[in-house]
Amino acid sequence: MANTLPEHRLSALLYLNYNQTWENVVHYSPIYMIQWCKYKPNWHRGTEKNIFTKFRDCMDWxxxxxYIIDFDKEKYIQNTFQSSLINMEKMNPKNNFGILYDFEVETINKYQSPYKPLNKSILFLLLSYIKAFTWIRTNESSGHSEKSKKNKPEIFYSQFQSIAAFIGSDRKMIAKATEVLEQLGLIKTHRMPRYKDSNDNWHTDDIIYICPYRYILRNNQIVQCTKEEYNYEKELEYGILFLRNQNYVSKKFYQN
Known part of the structure; x- marks a missing residue:
């Protein structure tokens, strides 16, 4: 949500996570970092903003x-080597975080966008935002009644414009990124119908985002939940009901 930074902040954060040593130190040069993040290290000296300056600004932030200790902004040049100590309290928080799985990172890294303004970093940024703000009832998959599932379905809901404002993008980009993430099988979405307010004015309502899978720790292994343990279709059904039940509070009157 540091929306003044370039979108590559999530790619840089992934680099720090994947490349840390047992001593919580990360080694890097700009060219290696950019290439690791699946970008071409083209340094256009005549431009104020290029791939180097964007990654440099993220690292400086x-x-x-x-998040990191010991960083020299002036040495962040081409193949110049640096090492930084990682602050694990920042990088590995105990609460209020979202998880990106390895296969999600690999899926996005393999994607080649035909629409040039939409890059891998924007997809990471949107998926991370969805993961971070999706309701999670608990880390366990059992012990929930149908009532508790209906009261708090595991969904995230918002509008393209709101998401764009929070993460520093624009509505069109968020709409395109949403479409791609769904094509890649990383999310499912449902658009709530238009609604009329108490003054008879029509509005576009929220879009529901939901993860089509869930993983849990079982017998010291991370395994995918069975459909009985986690059913995204049920979560979506309960999410739609939940939003419809806000009618009285929000004075929304949906189209049939």
Whole structure:
């Protein structure tokens, strides 16, 4: 949500996570980092903003905000080597976080967008935002009644414009990124119908985002939940009901 930074902040964060040593140190040069993130390290000297300056600004922000220790912005040049200590309290928080799985990272990294403004970093940014703000009832898959599932379905809901404002993008880009993530099988979506307010004015309502799979720790192994343990179609059904039940509070009157 540091929306003043370039979208590559999520790609840079992934690099730090994947490349840390047992001593919580990360080694990097700009060219290696950019290539690892599946970008071409084209340094256009005549432009104020290029792939180097974008990654550099992200790394400088991580340094200024305590995610990494020891970073020299002036040495972030081509093949110049640096090492930084990672602040694990920042990088591995105990609560309020979303998880990206390895296969999700690999899926996005393999994607080649025909629409040039839409890059891998934007897809990571949107997926991370969805994961971070999706309701999670608990880390366990059992012990929930149908009533508790209906009261808090595991969904995220918002509008393209709102998401864009929070993460520093635009509505069109979020709409395209949503479409791609769904094509890649990483999310499912449902658009709530238009609604009329108490003044008889029509509005576009929220879009529901939902993850089509869930993983849990079982017998010291991370395994995918069975359909009995997690059914995204049921979560979506309960999510639609939940939003419809807000009619009285929000004074929304949906189309039939």
């Amino acid at each position: 991580f340094f200024e905000n305590g």
